[in-house]
Amino acid sequence: MSGSALKNDAGADNCPCTRNCPRHGNCAACVANHRFTTIGIPACFFTKTGEAWHDRSYPAMLRDIQENR
Numbered sequence: 267m268s269g270s271a272l273k274n275d276a277g278a279d280n281c282p283c284t285r286n287c288p289r290h291g292n293c294a295a296c297v298a299n300h301r302f303t304t305i306g307i308p309a310c311f312f313t314k315t316g317e318a319w320h321d322r323s324y325p326a327m328l329r330d331i332q333e334n335r
Contacts, residue, residue, distance in 0.1 A: 281310075284309070285309075307326075307327050
């Protein structure tokens with residue numbers, strides 16, 4: 267979790283997600299959306315560098331933790 271990630275409102279400037287969606291900057295809404303509707307880990311769990319890989323798999327999250335934390 268990077269910076270202010272997983273707070274209810276990280277703000278658009280602190281959100282590592284590179285996609286434009288209605289939940290951008292609202293990590294709580296993003297996590298809830300991923301839990302019920304999408305496959306993959308929310309960008310909130312990645313650093314900005316890790317999110318730039320556009321791979322939201324568990325192995326990518328582990329790689330991000332090892333390389334960018």
